[in-house]
Amino acid sequence: MIEVKDLVYSYVSDTGDNEEVLKNINLKINKGEFVAILGHNGSGKSTFAKHLNAIHLPLGGKVYIDGIDTSDTEKLWDIRSKVGMVFQNPDNQIVASIVEEDVAFAPENLAIDPAEIRKRVDEALETVGMSEYKNHAPHMLSGGQKQRVAIAGIIAMKPDIIVMDEPTAMLDPIGRREVIKTIEDLNQKYGITIVLITHNMDEAVKAQRVVVIDGGQIKVDDTPRNVFKNVELIKSIGLDVPQVTMLAYELRKVGFDIRDDVLTVDECTEEIYKLCQ
Amino acid sequence: MLKDITLGQFFPLDSPIHKLDPRLKIMFTLAFIVLVFFADSIPGYLAVMLFLGITVKLSKIKFRIVLKSAKPLLFIIIFTSIINLFFTGGENVVFQWKFLKITETGIVNAVNMALRLLFLVMGSSLLTYTTSPIMLTDGIERLLSPFAKIGLPAHELAMMMTIALRFIPTLLEETEKIIMAQKARGADFESGNIFKKAKALIPVLVPLFISSFRRADELATAMECRCYRGGKNRTSMKQLKICGIDWVALAVMIVFTACIVLIDIFNLNIMGY
Numbered sequence: 001m002i003e004v005k006d007l008v009y010s011y012v013s014d015t016g017d018n019e020e021v022l023k024n025i026n027l028k029i030n031k032g033e034f035v036a037i038l039g040h041n042g043s044g045k046s047t048f049a050k051h052l053n054a055i056h057l058p059l060g061g062k063v064y065i066d067g068i069d070t071s072d073t074e075k076l077w078d079i080r081s082k083v084g085m086v087f088q089n090p091d092n093q094i095v096a097s098i099v100e101e102d103v104a105f106a107p108e109n110l111a112i113d114p115a116e117i118r119k120r121v122d123e124a125l126e127t128v129g130m131s132e133y134k135n136h137a138p139h140m141l142s143g144g145q146k147q148r149v150a151i152a153g154i155i156a157m158k159p160d161i162i163v164m165d166e167p168t169a170m171l172d173p174i175g176r177r178e179v180i181k182t183i184e185d186l187n188q189k190y191g192i193t194i195v196l197i198t199h200n201m202d203e204a205v206k207a208q209r210v211v212v213i214d215g216g217q218i219k220v221d222d223t224p225r226n227v228f229k230n231v232e233l234i235k236s237i238g239l240d241v242p243q244v245t246m247l248a249y250e251l252r253k254v255g256f257d258i259r260d261d262v263l264t265v266d267e268c269t270e271e272i273y274k275l276c277q
Numbered sequence: 278m279l280k281d282i283t284l285g286q287f288f289p290l291d292s293p294i295h296k297l298d299p300r301l302k303i304m305f306t307l308a309f310i311v312l313v314f315f316a317d318s319i320p321g322y323l324a325v326m327l328f329l330g331i332t333v334k335l336s337k338i339k340f341r342i343v344l345k346s347a348k349p350l351l352f353i354i355i356f357t358s359i360i361n362l363f364f365t366g367g368e369n370v371v372f373q374w375k376f377l378k379i380t381e382t383g384i385v386n387a388v389n390m391a392l393r394l395l396f397l398v399m400g401s402s403l404l405t406y407t408t409s410p411i412m413l414t415d416g417i418e419r420l421l422s423p424f425a426k427i428g429l430p431a432h433e434l435a436m437m438m439t440i441a442l443r444f445i446p447t448l449l450e451e452t453e454k455i456i457m458a459q460k461a462r463g464a465d466f467e468s469g470n471i472f473k474k475a476k477a478l479i480p481v482l483v484p485l486f487i488s489s490f491r492r493a494d495e496l497a498t499a500m501e502c503r504c505y506r507g508g509k510n511r512t513s514m515k516q517l518k519i520c521g522i523d524w525v526a527l528a529v530m531i532v533f534t535a536c537i538v539l540i541d542i543f544n545l546n547i548m549g550y
Contacts, residue, residue: 053502077504085502092495095503097443098411104514106503117514139446153503 144175432508
């Protein structure tokens with residue numbers, strides 16, 4: 001469980017001013033949840049993510065992971081092995097030049113027994129569907145495959161929570177689909193808590209809960225359906241809503257009687273079909 | 278194009294030489310290099326040649342490929358041979374033209390040097406041909422680890438090598454992209470003399486450096502997220518173990534060493550030192 005209390009964080013900018021990036025953030029994420037964190041560039045969402053495994057430490061307030069304070073330096077490695085983190089660029093996360101060696105990196109760091117590492121590596125690669133590539137060189141893989149290897153590298157630590165910082169931003173549509181599928185699997189089949197930072201609305205829709213951060217503050221925190229219903233609010237923050245939600249919104253505006261909370265293409269088709277009848 | 282360049286090329290084949298423990302292979306290569314300098318007679322060279330030939334045969338790598346490994350050093354080999362040929366003093370002059378003279382010792386020295394360098398290059402490339410970079414760094418790390426007590430950063434050196442090997446293809450790809458991007462903006466990399474060409478590379482190197490630093494920063498964060506805290510208390514998935522085939526190789530190596538040393542002693546004796 002993640003508990004964030006009155007989190008404040010600021011950078012010193014080039015001009016020497018103190019720039020407040022996170023202002024008083026309060027958030028609770030329960031075990032097994034799939035939470036999407038939305039926000040445009042510079043909203044503070046990546047900075048927030050880095051607080052969850054003690055890469056950044058709060059300047060004000062506290063972050064607790066399963067009751068452990070992240071600023072407790074003695075528990076640093078406990079926290080980092082509990083909260084895995086996947087970044088945007090898969091190339092800059094892969095350490096070794098053979099897939100399975102890379103997946104073994106984290107458990108090796110945790111001084112786990114070699115036989116157990118072998119087991120974890122095989123399991124992790126199986127989970128992300130990359131077993132057949134275990135002896136490949138990472139640079140021969142596609143972007144989506146590389147990102148799945150990076151995810152396997154995190155799973156091998158057996159974390160309870162995985163924080164993903166825009167994991168699909170550098171991928172092509174196929175890679176994107178592969179990675180999102182993997183993330184959903186991790187959450188549903190393996191019960192891992194997922195915190196997905198994104199600015200892709202179609203990915204956010206897949207979450208159980210959407211948290212919108214703007215200007216270092218939480219603006220909205222609700223189910224995707226309730227969040228995207230407020231088209232005006234979301235637009236005013238500088239974000240988009242899923243295309244189908246936008247379509248429904250525009251149709252409502254010109255007087256059609258259509259639900260305002262459609263999220264998927266299927267739902268939208270159904271609604272429009274109903275209208276036509 | 279750039280992507281095809283491989284450093285310390287590795288041929289993944291299934292052979293007894295490939296299966297040898299990397300630690301032993303590194304030690305054997307070092308021993309081989311020393312022995313090549315010991316063997317300075319025709320029987321000695323024959324022994325080295327025989328040993329090298331059998332090893333290459335066992336490794337299943339084509340002899341032509343191993344021979345080709347000496348190509349980049351061809352210039353140095355020829356150069357040192359010529360220097361040795363013309364500038365070695367001695368009494369039995371075989372050939373003289375103005376100030377150039379070739380002596381018998383000169384010829385012997387030139388042939389010696391050329392053969393030694395050739396054996397050296399072939400022997401050491403056989404190491405990289407039959408050992409994957411990962412195994413190689415692993416082997417180096419284990420071999421250096423006893424020196425960690427006196428402050429040698431064995432694990433750190435091996436980590437640096439691993440990361441360097443991992444990022445060579447990535448950075449090559451990036452270089453290619455930057456070159457294309459600069460060409461699209463009218464940069465000219467082909468014309469002009471060598472200085473002009475070198476200068477034209479600045480707009481490639483600057484962005485490459487900046488992006489490498491950014492990559493390094495991101496990689497460091499990612500490594501920290503995966504609980505990396507240096508070499509202390511680290512385990513390794515792949516365990517190195519000396520097994521049957523390694524003992525055989527060790528025995529062969531000892532016999533080979535004995536042969537070279539005996540030949541050397543025998544030669545000294547007949548030459549009457």
